[in-house]
Amino acid sequence: MFNAVFSQIILVLLLIKIIFNLKGEIMRKSLFMVLSSILLIVGGQAAFSGGHSVTLDDVKARGNLLCGVSTGAPGFATIDDSGKDVGFDVDYCRALAAAIFGDPMAVKFVGLTSAVRFTALAAGEVDILARNTTWTYSRDTDLKQTFLGVNYYDGQGFMVKKDLGVNSTLELDGATVCIQVGTTTELNLADYFKENGMSYEPVPTADNAESQQQYLAGACDTYTTDASALHGTRVNLENPDDHLVLPEIISKEPLGPLVRHGDDNWADIGRWVLNALIIAEEKGITKANIDSWKDTKDAEIHRLLGTGDDDILAMVGLPKNAMYNAIKAGGNYGEIFENNLGATSGINIERGVNASWTKGGILYSPPFR
Amino acid sequence: MKASAPPKTESFKLSMLLSDTRYRGTSLQVITFIIFVAVFFWLVDNTLKNLALLGKDVSFNFLFLRAGYDINQRLIPYTSDSTHGRAAFVGILNTLLVAFVGCFFATILGLFVGILRLSKNWLVAKLMSIYIEGFRNVPVLLWIVMIFALLTEFTPAPKAFKGADPQATMLLFDSIAVTNRGTYFPAPIFGEGSFWLLLSFILSVLIVIFIKQYANKQKKETGKSLPTFWISILIIILPTLGLYFLIGKPISLEYPYLKGFNFKDGIHLRNSFLALTLALALYTSAFIAEIVRAGILAISKGQTEAAASLGLRPNKIMNLIILPQALRIIVPPLISNYLNLTKNSSLAIAVGYMDVRGTLGGITLNQTGRELESMLLLMGFYLCVSLLISSVINYYNRSFQIVVR
Numbered sequence: 001m002f003n004a005v006f007s008q009i010i011l012v013l014l015l016i017k018i019i020f021n022l023k024g025e026i027m028r029k030s031l032f033m034v035l036s037s038i039l040l041i042v043g044g045q046a047a048f049s050g051g052h053s054v055t056l057d058d059v060k061a062r063g064n065l066l067c068g069v070s071t072g073a074p075g076f077a078t079i080d081d082s083g084k085d086v087g088f089d090v091d092y093c094r095a096l097a098a099a100i101f102g103d104p105m106a107v108k109f110v111g112l113t114s115a116v117r118f119t120a121l122a123a124g125e126v127d128i129l130a131r132n133t134t135w136t137y138s139r140d141t142d143l144k145q146t147f148l149g150v151n152y153y154d155g156q157g158f159m160v161k162k163d164l165g166v167n168s169t170l171e172l173d174g175a176t177v178c179i180q181v182g183t184t185t186e187l188n189l190a191d192y193f194k195e196n197g198m199s200y201e202p203v204p205t206a207d208n209a210e211s212q213q214q215y216l217a218g219a220c221d222t223y224t225t226d227a228s229a230l231h232g233t234r235v236n237l238e239n240p241d242d243h244l245v246l247p248e249i250i251s252k253e254p255l256g257p258l259v260r261h262g263d264d265n266w267a268d269i270g271r272w273v274l275n276a277l278i279i280a281e282e283k284g285i286t287k288a289n290i291d292s293w294k295d296t297k298d299a300e301i302h303r304l305l306g307t308g309d310d311d312i313l314a315m316v317g318l319p320k321n322a323m324y325n326a327i328k329a330g331g332n333y334g335e336i337f338e339n340n341l342g343a344t345s346g347i348n349i350e351r352g353v354n355a356s357w358t359k360g361g362i363l364y365s366p367p368f369r
Numbered sequence: 370m371k372a373s374a375p376p377k378t379e380s381f382k383l384s385m386l387l388s389d390t391r392y393r394g395t396s397l398q399v400i401t402f403i404i405f406v407a408v409f410f411w412l413v414d415n416t417l418k419n420l421a422l423l424g425k426d427v428s429f430n431f432l433f434l435r436a437g438y439d440i441n442q443r444l445i446p447y448t449s450d451s452t453h454g455r456a457a458f459v460g461i462l463n464t465l466l467v468a469f470v471g472c473f474f475a476t477i478l479g480l481f482v483g484i485l486r487l488s489k490n491w492l493v494a495k496l497m498s499i500y501i502e503g504f505r506n507v508p509v510l511l512w513i514v515m516i517f518a519l520l521t522e523f524t525p526a527p528k529a530f531k532g533a534d535p536q537a538t539m540l541l542f543d544s545i546a547v548t549n550r551g552t553y554f555p556a557p558i559f560g561e562g563s564f565w566l567l568l569s570f571i572l573s574v575l576i577v578i579f580i581k582q583y584a585n586k587q588k589k590e591t592g593k594s595l596p597t598f599w600i601s602i603l604i605i606i607l608p609t610l611g612l613y614f615l616i617g618k619p620i621s622l623e624y625p626y627l628k629g630f631n632f633k634d635g636i637h638l639r640n641s642f643l644a645l646t647l648a649l650a651l652y653t654s655a656f657i658a659e660i661v662r663a664g665i666l667a668i669s670k671g672q673t674e675a676a677a678s679l680g681l682r683p684n685k686i687m688n689l690i691i692l693p694q695a696l697r698i699i700v701p702p703l704i705s706n707y708l709n710l711t712k713n714s715s716l717a718i719a720v721g722y723m724d725v726r727g728t729l730g731g732i733t734l735n736q737t738g739r740e741l742e743s744m745l746l747l748m749g750f751y752l753c754v755s756l757l758i759s760s761v762i763n764y765y766n767r768s769f770q771i772v773v774r
């Protein structure tokens with residue numbers, strides 16, 4: 001509950017930050033633009049290289065990556081008993097940090113509620129968002145965000161207490177529903193109930209913790225959000241067997257990392273770290289065996305791990321062994337999945353569509369060439 | 370011989386604008402104004418530039434687009450197909466509702482507590498001090514959250530009312546249901562003929578006002594006060610009640626009943642609304658109580674004693690001598706407390722109450738990414754309400770000043 005109020009305060013501060021241009025990057029960028037336009041006029045030719053990322057410069061100068069994650073979504077981003085950030089989204093940012101610095105720990109995680117995440121990214125509070133965020137048209141265009149790809153194909157689900165006696169979402173007519181504000185969830189919910197001629201009473205909450213509390217107190221009959229997060233939340237409840245995630249999935253929620261518009265090279269870096277993790281799984285490169293590929297005949301692996309002659313990563317301003325470090329940090333995509341969401345994690349989510357295309361899923365990376 | 374020089378008229382020098390007291394006031398004002406305008410334009414320009422750098426523009430078109438989300442408490446018809454503008458309006462009405470109901474109860478409670486705090490009974494006075502200090506010194510946000518937690522954690526779910534031997538039962542002859550989703554009251558249904566009842570009621574009230582005025586006039590002329598209290602009450606109640614039965618009970622009550630997951634029909638006061646209104650009313654009432662006490666204490670004791678020596682009884686002294694004068698002192702700070710309550714109502718977000726902050730400044734802002742525009746509109750709304758309320762104070766001050774004869 002206090003989170004809601006704090007988010008509001010943060011939102012206003014971020015807005016002030018945008019208005020007063022307190023963001024170092026924009027200031028420097030505008031200076032850069034003035035300088036480069038002068039250069040254009042004076043010299044008749046632009047003199048900057050194509051592979052330059054202002055955000056990357058900032059990150060390097062700062063010495064760590066600022067990664068926006070959720071305030072607590074089991075499996076995606078939580079803090080474990082020893083105070084360490086763990087989760088599927090967390091591991092992606094660690095891989096990115098490892099690619100840049102060679103050190104997966106060179107990242108600072110910023111917990112953001114659904115409501116403030118985009119403003120925080122726009123204001124430069126974080127360099128990248130990896131916060132179970134759905135890729136949608138309006139976020140891409142109107143909200144001026146650049147999505148780097150999909151790291152989890154999700155869909156919206158509903159969780160109920162078993163003793164409610166409900167087995168399908170179509171039996172939820174008249175129910176009270178807990179939702180988090182500022183999400184695609186609340187929009188899908190409105191559409192789904194309308195399409196099916198059902199009514200409901202929304203109970204808006206600020207974050208997962210509050211939704212969960214209201215749901216457990218019985219203030220709402222059902223809690224709806226991304227099915228992956230529901231599964232993660234359920235296994236962490238006191239008696240997981242008393243709760244049921246209904247079989248219907250009412251929407252497409254392709255989740256992925258994103259950056260703000262305007263720094264294409266930074267977007268490229270984030271996108272290709274994600275792709276590298278996916279390719280590593282296709283190729284069977286794991287955290288454990290990553291050092292044993294030196295003699296492989298597969299040229300793509302050499303390009304990926306930087307063991308060949310070409311240094312293609314210099315184009316985006318990364319070291320030659322950047323992807324090696326990224327994969328070494330937490331393993332390939334499949335390993336990260338298993339550790340945070342799959343059997344090893346206790347959440348037991350099946351790979352399903354999120355399996356590599358080589359294994360019947362739809363996870364498919366463009367070639368590393 | 371002495372040549373008389375013409376009176377020396379000092380020629381105007383630019384420096385005089387600042388050094389000469391005749392001009393200084395005006396020139397300082399002009400300078401301040403210029404600086405203010407410059408800063409203002411710099412701010413606007415800077416904002417637009419920075420938004421442009423982020424690839425954003427300033428546009429209020431989103432107010433006319435489909436909102437796409439649902440709102441639980443609606444005082445006017447609204448669906449997810451309505452526009453963001455309408456969603457904002459639904460929120461505004463919800464804000465005004467909390468403000469209005471909150472101010473109403475805060476005033477009644479505050480008056481009551483303030484007067485009781487002056488009681489000669491030691492225990493009563495102490496209890497009221499504890500009330501005031503307790504509510505005044507804890508942040509209102511904590512009260513809101515605490516009351517909300519109490520309302521949701523310690524009340525039964527609608528399910529508990531089910532079955533042959535339910536765990537929970539409705540109150541007052543099965544008419545009120547207190548649940549962890551809110552409290553359901555019977556709703557009045559106005560059938561045919563209700564209009565005549567309303568008419569008769571208004572007429573009765575008018576008659577009573579007329580009688581009161583007549584009695585006041587009598588008192589001024591003859592010094593005798595007429596016993597109007599009971600007569601007024603009878604006039605207000607009897608004709609309307611008689612008509613009610615005569616027409617055949619046109620107003621009936623619609624009772625809430627359990628159907629499916631929730632109670633249906635009746636008036637549903639959500640816990641978010643109850644917690645917010647209650648907390649704001651309790652918190653503000655503590656301030657109002659102090660204002661009332663100060664107002665009463667400000668009237669010199671001599672007046673009470675003078676009135677007593679004329680043979681007036683204590684409640685007459687309070688009503689005729691003290692309160693009319695105290696009100697002059699009480700009302701302005703009272704209204705500014707109304708203002709505070711209204712602004713504090715934006716803490717609604719802590720319990721998910723859909724006020725204007727929750728719709729326009731919350732969901733709409735998030736879904737459209739129009740942070741600046743939404744915040745500007747929001748500030749504009751609160752500013753308008755504040756200006757409106759303070760103009761009421763000014764009007765009051767002007768019309769109730771002590772006229773020095």
Ligand SMILES: N[C@@H](CCC(=O)N[C@@H](CS)C(=O)NCC(=O)O)C(=O)O
Nearest residue numbers: 070071073133134183184207208229
């Ligand atoms: N994918 C949806 C929903 C994202 C969302 O808010 N997910 C919840 C799932 S539990 C979450 O991350 N909550 C964590 C938090 O409260 O910070 C979106 O992008 O709008």
